[in-house]
């Protein structure tokens with residue numbers, strides 16, 4: 001009797017879990033193009049490799065592009081659309097500053113279209129390129145379920161409301177991630193993306209020169225580190241670039257967490273990870289264990305991120321050119 005009850009409960013739980021998966025719009029699957037474009041994933045891998053071989057720093061930019069795509073209107077390729085006469089697109093929103101690497105997406109799309117026209121979406125190509133590029137610089141490799149379709153809307157102002165700001169506090173960061181279905185752990189894990197890449201000085205000049213409008217510096221930065229930051233970035237510096245993870249900016253490792261723990265994270269959003277029990281514990285664990293579980297965790301969180309608000313089935317379209325709607 002007790003066992004039957006247990007089985008009944010289990011079956012009910014299973015049905016709920018399945019229904020949730022479908023209701024959540026996650027009609028993505030591995031090998032989605034196996035029948036319709038079997039070479040697609042290989043073509044994307046090789047096109048990405050050609051670019052990353054010549055310019056490894058693009059891997060960071062492509063990872064960030066995928067993140068920006070997913071956080072604004074879901075992973076629907078909206079970040080790839082150009083502005084038009086009547087519309088200012090996400091690309092031209094303020095947080096786009098250092099988004100680069102569109103040429104890699106365009107090259108992959110052109111190559112895939114030559115093999116199977118009108119079949120593979122730009123949003124899927126972006127998800128694959130981001131994964132391939134990170135793996136090609138010896139970062140983790142995660143499965144990318146496919147079947148995303150492309151959106152037809154891209155609005156610059158939404159980048160400001162949907163993407164977390166570099167000056168966000170931990171409460172705002174947690175709320176932003178929660179609104180995308182991501183957990184506090186996902187926040188700690190995905191922030192580790194800042195182990196690669198660059199930032200503009202302009203993103204941190206207020207933090208180091210005029211934090212509260214009184215010519216002060218954010219007290220949460222290691223005071224011994226402030227002179228170094230100031231020597232790199234003069235006030236109102238708009239052009240100089242900074243490494244996000246000095247010393248190993250091109251390698252995808254867990255150093256980011258040691259940097260944050262030493263109170264040398266570049267943005268307030270990095271530093272704020274020390275102000276929550278769960279994120280702080282995660283930072284400490286990765287810093288002290290040399291990132292024992294970081295790759296594994298990153299793989300899981302990236303799969304989750306890649307499912308945010310996707311269009312599947314008959315929704316959206318398969319764009320012919322990634323920068324314009326059909």
Ligand code: HEM
Pocket residue numbers: 057059060061063064067097098099100164165166167168173190191193194196197198199200201203244267269
């Ligand atoms: C948690 C909230 C986050 C904030 C506030 C944030 C903010 C930023 C900012 C302001 C920049 C530099 C822009 C510039 O000055 O040029 C940046 C760069 C970058 N971000 Fe984030 N980010 C966040 C999360 C993420 C996530 C989840 C990922 C990916 C998993 C990511 C990956 C990157 C990468 C790779 C770069 C370097 C880009 C390049 O080299 O071109 N970030 N981020």
Ligand SMILES: *[C@@H]1O[C@H](CO)[C@@H](O)[C@H](O)[C@H]1NC(C)=O
Pocket residue numbers: 169170171172
């Ligand atoms: C975070 O920022 C928001 C908005 O500026 C503010 O209302 C809130 O008090 C801040 N929370 C913490 C914990 O600093």
Ligand SMILES: *[C@@H]1O[C@H](CO)[C@@H](O)[C@H](O)[C@H]1NC(C)=O
Pocket residue numbers: 210212213214215
């Ligand atoms: C610092 O911020 C205050 C308040 O926003 C502003 O009035 C002042 O001009 C700023 N100082 C500098 C050096 O930018």
Ligand SMILES: *[C@@H]1O[C@H](CO)[C@@H](O)[C@H](O)[C@H]1NC(C)=O
Pocket residue numbers: 082321323324
């Ligand atoms: C999109 O805009 C970029 C930069 O302005 C331009 O080089 C490119 O040709 C445009 N793409 C299309 C398909 O119009």
Ligand SMILES: CC(=O)N[C@H]1CO[C@H](CO)[C@@H](O)[C@@H]1O
Pocket residue numbers: 091092093094096097099100
């Ligand atoms: C890469 C890119 O599209 N950059 C644009 C960001 O937005 C500014 C205007 O806000 C444009 O001038 C850039 O071309």
